[in-house]
Amino acid sequence: MMNRSLVYVVGLGPGGAQYLTAQAQTALQAADVLCGYTVYIDLVRPLYPDKEVYATGMTREIDRCRWALETAKSGKIVALVCSGDAGVYGMASPLLELAEHCPEVEVEIVPGLTAALSGAAVLGAPLAHDFCVISLSDRLTPWAVIEKRLACAAAGDFCLALYNPSSKGRADYLQKAVRILRDNGKDPDTACGLVRCIGRDGQTARLLTLAELEDTAVDMFTTVFVGNAATQILQDRMVTPRGYRGV
Amino acid sequence: MMNRSLVYVVGLGPGGAQYLTAQAQTALQAADVLCGYTVYIDLVRPLYPDKEVYATGMTREIDRCRWALETAKSGKIVALVCSGDAGVYGMASPLLELAEHCPEVEVEIVPGLTAALSGAAVLGAPLAHDFCVISLSDRLTPWAVIEKRLACAAAGDFCLALYNPSSKGRADYLQKAVRILRDNGKDPDTACGLVRCIGRDGQTARLLTLAELEDTAVDMFTTVFVGNAATQILQDRMVTPRGYRGV
Incomplete structure (x- = not known):
């Protein structure tokens, strides 16, 4: 059976565990790797200490999206994390733009509490x-x-x-x-x-x-x-x- | 010791348990009584089957706020539930307006995923x-x-x-x-x-x-x-x- 190629774009809310939705927790748990801006990865890493992470600095948004899509193609489930909501000035938009060229990758947007x-x-x-x-x-x-x-x-x-x-x-x-x-x-x-x-x-x-x-x-x-x-x-x-x- | 007079105004998100934040779950769990529009109470009641509920119909918003404040004064912790967010066209606003006349009641707003x-x-x-x-x-x-x-x-x-x-x-x-x-x-x-x-x-x-x-x-x-x-x-x-x- 083929592995599923899947990227979750997960809105974390303000950061603390108490603001995560159950849906976001499930997506983070299901992911093989957490990908995001270093500051946001640091917010969520303590909750999932055993996960592989890919964290890069500010202004590296497009690189992270490309990495998420390539990693999903290789068969790993990726959670691309954003603070606040996934869509409101978040990563859902650039990820979906780039995913146009990767029709084999499924993308699921997981909303979160925007500021x-x-x-x-x-x-x-x-x-x-x-x-x-x-x-x-x-x-x-x-x-x-x-x-x-x-x-x-x-x-x-x-x-x-x-x-x-x-x-x-x-x-x-x-x-x-x-x-x-x-x-x-x-x-x-x-x-x-x-x-x-x-x-x-x-x-x-x-x-x-x-x-x-x-x-x-x-x-x-x-x-x-x-x-x-x-x-x-x-x-x-x-x-x-x-x-x-x-x- | 005096009982605490407390109303949580809780945004449930779209309705299903997966959209609740951990903070909303905690507030609903802490409440002695759930209060809200019948349709929203029906969404959340299955998750907390043993809670007392006070459910009334559409357009009864102000009655529910008054009931929530009076019940909190009597020493019960009330969760006033809204679909979506507590603040976006939700009950936080009328509750806080009415709470001006009940300074002894503490009000905590618990945000949720608006539509x-x-x-x-x-x-x-x-x-x-x-x-x-x-x-x-x-x-x-x-x-x-x-x-x-x-x-x-x-x-x-x-x-x-x-x-x-x-x-x-x-x-x-x-x-x-x-x-x-x-x-x-x-x-x-x-x-x-x-x-x-x-x-x-x-x-x-x-x-x-x-x-x-x-x-x-x-x-x-x-x-x-x-x-x-x-x-x-x-x-x-x-x-x-x-x-x-x-x-």
């Missing part, structure tokens, strides 16, 4: 109405596209989760983003929240206004939440109403 | 770039607000996940939504996908163009995905590129 959800739970319910997820990283996306999306999100009074709000060389991107939101209709008093190191040791959270956010430095481990016009702070929680009467 | 993530994994990677989640239900939101958000999402070339695309009395809302997307810049050839009964018996998926979506009837068990200008269909998967070169 918009896990971070929102820390703050309360900031994304309880229509929302946008936007990455401020211009490594793969022209800044003009990001600007346009920020403007449209503000014009539509969406709640927002902003990913990759900062990194080396992009210290002022969040400030620029906040200005675009304000220029396109977000009130400076809009309720906002920051969650750093979601679900990991040293997790911190902070509530602030959009005007305060403009003057706040964040790092790459932070996810930024911006409310809509109705979002409130209630007992130190950020809560976007769904619109029920009589609440 | 945008679990449905995306079925289709491939449709939400791999900036995306919006919009509900087409006008039960709690004026239709004019929904229209405006659809227009802004299209103008920003966001990927979209559309929730509640149809129900009794709203058979033509998806059609209206598609027209708004097209009028605001979405190409009729934009790749789209439908997933019905995500993660449940009888799950089905379908890929189609935005023009075809306009002429397609869906029901309330369906989540609709609309790509951005770069979204492709590759080997029967809906894939939004992240923008890597050399893929």
Whole structure:
């Protein structure tokens, strides 16, 4: 019998074992080898200490996808791991693009808790109405596209989760983003929240206004939440109403 | 010693046990009583057959929140369950609004896989770039607000996940939504996908163009995905590129 050629693309959630779904645990257990960015492999390796691993550094995403597909072709089951969800700025997309040339390899996407959800739970319910997820990283996306999306999100009074709000060389991107939101209709008093190191040791959270956010430095481990016009702070929680009467 | 007054608001994901996170399992196990919409209680009751349950019908959300808070005050730990995520159109928001008047009750939000993530994994990677989640239900939101958000999402070339695309009395809302997307810049050839009964018996998926979506009837068990200008269909998967070169 032929071996099955199979790559699981597994969303780990924020990292700790408690955020894994049962489906993700099953896929990791079934895999012969775990493949991913070094930091994410380090999160999951303690749970599966006997697995073979293939870990490479940041910006090596395409290499990891190619390695995963070639290794699957050789008959090993590969779990390509991502933090958060497999699809949201994760590896499912490049893996499926490359898998077009490997029709013999089966690909199964295993979803996970993206930071918009896990971070929102820390703050309360900031994304309880229509929302946008936007990455401020211009490594793969022209800044003009990001600007346009920020403007449209503000014009539509969406709640927002902003990913990759900062990194080396992009210290002022969040400030620029906040200005675009304000220029396109977000009130400076809009309720906002920051969650750093979601679900990991040293997790911190902070509530602030959009005007305060403009003057706040964040790092790459932070996810930024911006409310809509109705979002409130209630007992130190950020809560976007769904619109029920009589609440 | 005083009993602890505690409500967990637990996102179950699509429903099956495999989509529960370990954190959600722990919360459900710790609870004295499970409270929720009858359909969701039925999903989770088989896993915890010995738990007390309080299940009520659709549109009884506020009653359930009040019951959860009152029951927690009496010293029982309550798990208020939601399908998908606790925060995304879930019960975290109304519960936290009402909990403002019950400062003695501790509230812990337990995130779960919302349909945008679990449905995306079925289709491939449709939400791999900036995306919006919009509900087409006008039960709690004026239709004019929904229209405006659809227009802004299209103008920003966001990927979209559309929730509640149809129900009794709203058979033509998806059609209206598609027209708004097209009028605001979405190409009729934009790749789209439908997933019905995500993660449940009888799950089905379908890929189609935005023009075809306009002429397609869906029901309330369906989540609709609309790509951005770069979204492709590759080997029967809906894939939004992240923008890597050399893929």
